Amino acid sequence: MSSTTESSAEQLIRRFRDVVGEDGLLYRPEELIVYECDGYVVEKNVPDVVVFPRTTAQIIELVKICNDLKVPFVPRGAGTSLAGGTLPVGGGVMITLTRMREILEINYRDRYAIVEPGLVNVHLTQALKGSGYHYAPDPSSQGACTLGGNVATNSGGPHTLKYGVTVNHVLGIEYVSPQGELMRLGGPQEEMPGYDLTGMFVGSEGTFGICTKIWVRLTRDPAAHRTLLAIFETVKDATETISAIIGAGIVPAALEMMDQGIIAALEEAFHFGFPLDAGAVLLIETDGLEVSVEQDALDIERLCSENGAREVRRAGTEAERQLLWKCRKQAFGAIGRLSPSYCTQDGVVPRTKLPEILDCITESSERHGIRVVNVFHAGDGNIHPILLFDERDPEQIKRVMAASDEILNRCIDLGGSVTGEHGIGVEKISFMSRLFTENDLEIMGRIRIAMNPTGCCSPSKMLPTAGACGMEHIERSHPGKQAHA
Amino acid sequence: MTEFSPVSAKELARFLRDNSKGERAQVFPVGGRTSLQFLGPQQTTAALLSTHQIANVIDYPARDMTITVGAGMRTSDLSEILANENQELPIDISHNQRATIGGAISCNVSGPRRYGQGTFRDYLIGMTAVDAEGKEFHAGGRVVKNVAGYDLCKLMIGSRGSLGVLTEITLKVKPKQDHLEAVWINCESFETIDLLCEKMLNSATRPVAMEAFTPAACQFVVADARINFPTDHPVMLVFYEGTEKELLWQIGMLRSELDHPGVRSIEEVGDESSILLLGTLTEFPDGGDVPATFQANMRPSRVASFLEYCTSRNISAVARLGNGIVIGHLPDDIGHEAQKSVLNELSAHTHNDGGNLILLNAEEPIASELSWWGRAEQSWSVMKTIKESLDPSGLLNPGGTPFE
Numbered sequence A: 001m002s003s004t005t006e007s008s009a010e011q012l013i014r015r016f017r018d019v020v021g022e023d024g025l026l027y028r029p030e031e032l033i034v035y036e037c038d039g040y041v042v043e044k045n046v047p048d049v050v051v052f053p054r055t056t057a058q059i060i061e062l063v064k065i066c067n068d069l070k071v072p073f074v075p076r077g078a079g080t081s082l083a084g085g086t087l088p089v090g091g092g093v094m095i096t097l098t099r100m101r102e103i104l105e106i107n108y109r110d111r112y113a114i115v116e117p118g119l120v121n122v123h124l125t126q127a128l129k130g131s132g133y134h135y136a137p138d139p140s141s142q143g144a145c146t147l148g149g150n151v152a153t154n155s156g157g158p159h160t161l162k163y164g165v166t167v168n169h170v171l172g173i174e175y176v177s178p179q180g181e182l183m184r185l186g187g188p189q190e191e192m193p194g195y196d197l198t199g200m201f202v203g204s205e206g207t208f209g210i211c212t213k214i215w216v217r218l219t220r221d222p223a224a225h226r227t228l229l230a231i232f233e234t235v236k237d238a239t240e241t242i243s244a245i246i247g248a249g250i251v252p253a254a255l256e257m258m259d260q261g262i263i264a265a266l267e268e269a270f271h272f273g274f275p276l277d278a279g280a281v282l283l284i285e286t287d288g289l290e291v292s293v294e295q296d297a298l299d300i301e302r303l304c305s306e307n308g309a310r311e312v313r314r315a316g317t318e319a320e321r322q323l324l325w326k327c328r329k330q331a332f333g334a335i336g337r338l339s340p341s342y343c344t345q346d347g348v349v350p351r352t353k354l355p356e357i358l359d360c361i362t363e364s365s366e367r368h369g370i371r372v373v374n375v376f377h378a379g380d381g382n383i384h385p386i387l388l389f390d391e392r393d394p395e396q397i398k399r400v401m402a403a404s405d406e407i408l409n410r411c412i413d414l415g416g417s418v419t420g421e422h423g424i425g426v427e428k429i430s431f432m433s434r435l436f437t438e439n440d441l442e443i444m445g446r447i448r449i450a451m452n453p454t455g456c457c458s459p460s461k462m463l464p465t466a467g468a469c470g471m472e473h474i475e476r477s478h479p480g481k482q483a484h485a
Numbered sequence B: 001m002t003e004f005s006p007v008s009a010k011e012l013a014r015f016l017r018d019n020s021k022g023e024r025a026q027v028f029p030v031g032g033r034t035s036l037q038f039l040g041p042q043q044t045t046a047a048l049l050s051t052h053q054i055a056n057v058i059d060y061p062a063r064d065m066t067i068t069v070g071a072g073m074r075t076s077d078l079s080e081i082l083a084n085e086n087q088e089l090p091i092d093i094s095h096n097q098r099a100t101i102g103g104a105i106s107c108n109v110s111g112p113r114r115y116g117q118g119t120f121r122d123y124l125i126g127m128t129a130v131d132a133e134g135k136e137f138h139a140g141g142r143v144v145k146n147v148a149g150y151d152l153c154k155l156m157i158g159s160r161g162s163l164g165v166l167t168e169i170t171l172k173v174k175p176k177q178d179h180l181e182a183v184w185i186n187c188e189s190f191e192t193i194d195l196l197c198e199k200m201l202n203s204a205t206r207p208v209a210m211e212a213f214t215p216a217a218c219q220f221v222v223a224d225a226r227i228n229f230p231t232d233h234p235v236m237l238v239f240y241e242g243t244e245k246e247l248l249w250q251i252g253m254l255r256s257e258l259d260h261p262g263v264r265s266i267e268e269v270g271d272e273s274s275i276l277l278l279g280t281l282t283e284f285p286d287g288g289d290v291p292a293t294f295q296a297n298m299r300p301s302r303v304a305s306f307l308e309y310c311t312s313r314n315i316s317a318v319a320r321l322g323n324g325i326v327i328g329h330l331p332d333d334i335g336h337e338a339q340k341s342v343l344n345e346l347s348a349h350t351h352n353d354g355g356n357l358i359l360l361n362a363e364e365p366i367a368s369e370l371s372w373w374g375r376a377e378q379s380w381s382v383m384k385t386i387k388e389s390l391d392p393s394g395l396l397n398p399g400g401t402p403f404e
C-alpha cells in the first residue's frame, strides 16, 4: 500500500528530478524491489521512490519537498540493518546516502576526522592505515555498512569490549532536521555547554533527521597485541571461561565466541584449520604495551586451561591474525552454506549470565525445531543466535519468531536487553513495552515529537506509539514480534 | 528557600508530584552542593531538593563490572566500595567527599584523566530519574551494551537537573590500576609544549593525562600538592597508570622521545606525590575567592597559544592538553573593566576556532554583565525544545541552562 496518490507520486518524482536529476532516482517497480528490505528479511515493503542525493543542499531540498507533500521518508545507508531500520513502512521516500561517501578531513593533530554519512566504515580504516590511528568501532559488517548507519544504530563490533561503541567515538554531527533545516551538534571541540545532543542523536535510528556529516574521534593503534584461539569441548566451558577472564579483571580488546555450527561453516569457507569436533571456540585479543600484553596473554591462557580448554593456539603471524579476524567478521557470509535464510538475533545479558542464556537458546532451538548457530561478542554479553530457516515456508517463519521471542524474553528476565547493537527498528518494537514502563515510553515519545514533530521521518520505528506520519491505519505484513508479558 | 531531602526515590517523586499539582515552586535538585554557583536566579518560593539520602548500593555484580547505586551516594563512598573489589570509576571528581555521583553526572564533571579514561558518556549505562511532575522514568539498563530506545542517559549527563532528578544510576566500571606516576617536564616556552604535544601523538607510550600550566598556576600547584619542582618556565605534565613494569618502561621511553633542546628537565614526581598532584589538578576549578573562573573549549592544537595569552594576562590556568580544555582563574589585582576585557578577548580567541568559553564562577559585576555560557549556538534551540517537552512549566533548575 502506498501513502501517496498517483498524482502526488508523479509530482514527487518531478520535483525530485529537478533536485538530483534522473540518475539520482529510482521509481520503477522492478528497480525498487532491491529496496524492499534490509538485512532483516522477515518484513518487506517497497518504497515509492528511492533517491540518491550527492550533497547536503540536495537533502535539504528533498526533505522540504517531502514535507510539502506530506510524504514519509526514511534514510538508508548500506541497508545492512538487521532490525528493519530502513523498512519504508507505508511506502514513501527512501533517501539513500551511499553517494555521499567522502572523507572531508583527517586531522591527526586534533585526533578527529570529518566524514560524509555514506562512507563505508572500512574505507575510513583503510585511509588511516599506517598513520598509527584508527577509527575504533568495527562492526562485523564494516566492509559494507556506512558511518551514517553506524551513527544511527550506535553500532558496536568485536573491539567494543575495550574501546566502546560508536557513541564513544562521535564528537559531532551535522544533520538535516525532519523539517529540512540544517543543524549542527558538537564538533571537533570535546566539550560545549548544554545537553549532549550528539550523544542522544547517536542511536536514534534515523528518527531525528538525516545525518549529513560526522566528526569522529581517532584512536591510537594498540602498540602490541596477542590473538588467541581457545578451543573447548562444550559451550558451557567456553562461557564459563569468559566469566573467569572478566571476573579476574582482565578486559581484553575483544572476546568473541563461535559454536560448533558456525565453526563448521567457517572451516568449509576459509579452511583455517578450526577443529570440527570442538563444542565452541573463543577468539580472544588482548592489546596494550608490548611489556604487558604477554603477561595478559599468559593469564588468559591459564584461565582458559583452568576452565577446560582443550587447546589454546596463538596467531603466530600478522597474516594468521588477519585470517582469524576475517573468519570472524565474515562468519555471517558463511551462513549461506547452512541455510537459505537466517535471522540474527541480538540480545544482551550481564556477562556472568551467558551460560544461562546459551542454555535457553539450545532449549528454544530444540523446542521449535529451528537450527541455531552462535557467533557473538561474548565479552560484552552480547549474544547473536542465528536462526536458520527457509523464508519460503511461512510456518518456519512463525517458529523462528517464536524461538526468537523466547530467547529475547529470557534476556530481559536475566536483567539484559533485546538489542545490544542492531537496534529496535521495526523488528523489536513490541518488546519496548516489556523493557520500558509507560512513563519511559511517554518521555521517549515526547523527545521524538520534539525532534521530529510530524513523525514523517522514519515513521513507525523504535517506539510502539508516535511517529506514524498519518499512517496509523497501515497494517504491516509482519508486525514486530509480539512479546509475551 | 525551603529544603527537602527525601529518603527514597518514591518520596522524591511524591514531593515533585505534589509540587507540580500544588505550589509549583521552582525546584533546584542538589547533590553535594559543590556546584551551586550554577543555580540561576532564584525565587524565594524555590525549593532545594537534595538527593543525598538516596545513597544505597542497589546492585553490585562485581564480576560483571557494573554497579547500580542511589544517585545521592558520595563519590568517595562509591570509590571505596569499588576499591574493595579492586575496581574503579576512573573519572576525577572534585570535592569527592561531598560530591554525589548523581550531581557529578548532572554537571558532567571530569578531570585530568579524561584524556585516557573518558568521561561519564563512557561509563553511565543506565539511570532512573523523576521528572518535574513526579513521574519516574528509566533509560539504558544494567548491561554494558544496549541500544534499546533513545539514549536518555546521554541527555541527562551535564543537564544540571533541568530535565529530571536522577535517583538511581548504573555505571560500567574498570579494574583498578596499580600505580599512577606523573612526569614533570620543564619547558623553554609554550611553543615547546606545542611541539611536545605533536610528538606525543605518535609516542610509543599511552599517557592517561597530559596537562600544562601557566606560571601562576604552576606556583599554586606545587604549593598545593606539596612538591618541589621548577616553576620558572612553562610546565607540561604527563601521567601514566598501570603496573610498575608498564610505568617504568613508559617513563624511560618518554625520556628518549622528548629529547629536545626546548626541554629543560624531565623529572619523575613519585608515586605518592603523583596522587596528590592529580588531586590538586582535579580541584583546580574551585578557585576560592577569585573574581572569575572560566573554562575554554577549543581544539587541542590551539591550547599552547591560548596558554601563552593567559600567561601574558597573569591568569592562573591549567590545560587538558589532549582534550582542548583550559580552566583559568582571573587575577584579582586588576579592575573589573580590565577583567571583563580579558574575558572578552579570551572568548574571541576560542570563538575564532569554533570553540566556546563559559564561566564556572564569577563575582559581581562580571556575574551579571557577561554571558555565563558564551556565544549562543544553533543547537541551543533544539535544547530548548527538549527542555520544553520534558519540563513544560520550567520548574526544574530554571536559569541553569545556556538557552534560557
Ligand SMILES: Cc1cc2nc3c(=O)[nH]c(=O)nc-3n(C[C@H](O)[C@H](O)[C@H](O)COP(=O)(O)OP(=O)(O)OC[C@H]3O[C@@H](n4cnc5c(N)ncnc54)[C@H](O)[C@@H]3O)c2cc1C
Pocket (backbone or CB within 6 Å): A038, A039, A074, A075, A076, A077, A078, A079, A080, A081, A082, A084, A085, A086, A097, A117, A118, A138, A139, A140, A141, A144, A145, A146, A147, A148, A149, A150, A151, A152, A153, A154, A155, A156, A157, A158, A205, A206, A207, A209, A210, A211, A212, A332, A333, A421, A422, A458
Ligand atoms: C553480516 C552483518 C554483520 C553485522 N555485524 C554487526 C556488528 O558487529 N555490530 C553492529 O553494531 N551491527 C552489525 N550489523 C548490523 C548493521 O551492519 C549495522 O546496524 C550498521 O550500522 C548499519 O549500517 P548501514 O549503513 O547498513 O545502515 P542501514 O541498514 O542502511 O540503516 C540502519 C539505520 O540507520 C538509519 N540511517 C542510515 N543512514 C542514516 C543517516 N545518514 N542519517 C540518519 N539515519 C540513517 C536507517 O534509517 C536505519 O534506521 C551487521 C549486519 C550484517 C548484515
